Amino acid sequence: MFAPPALAAQAPAATYQPKFPGDPARSDSEAAALGYMRVVLRAQHHFEKQYGHFATSLAELVHSGTFTKRMVNPDRGDYSAGFRGKKDSFILTLTPKHLDAEHRSFYAEDDGKIHADEEKPADASSPVVK
Secondary structure, three states: OOOOOOOOOOOOOOOOOOOOOOOOOOOHHHHHHHHHHHHHHHHHHHHHHHHOOOOOOOHHHOOOOOOOHHHHOOEEOOEEEEEEEEOOEEEEEEEEOOOEOOEOEEEEEOOOOEEEEOOOOOOOOOOEOO
16 A cells, blocks of 8 residues: 655744834734834824824825835735824724734824734724733
8 A cells, every 4th residue: 555655744833033122013914014003103293293284194194204105005915004084183003814813903093002902903992012
C-alpha cells in the first residue's frame, strides 16, 4: 500500500511585533487601521485650527496635514472606513471585514479618543484604546 507523505509541521502564525513602545495594535492590519485613524484625527485638528470648523467629508481633508487624496477611499485593506462630519463634530469608524481578536472595530469622534471593540462595531461606549 501507498502511504501519503507526512505533512510538514505547520509553522505557527507569526506573532505581531509592536511598531513602537506602547503600540496597542494586535496585528499588522490593526496597526494600519490605527495609523489611518491617527492621520484623520490630526488632519481634522489641523483643518479645524485653520478654518474654525471640522471638515464635513474626507475629501475636504485632502492636503490637511498628511491626509492625501488616496486616503479618501474607504477601502483600507482589511478594513472599511466610515465618516460622518458636521462643522461642529465628526465620527470616524473603521470596521474590519472579519471581526475577531486581531481585527477589532474602531471608532473616534472630535474628542480625539479612539475606541475599540472585538465583538461588535465600536462606538463611544467601547473601551478607549490605550
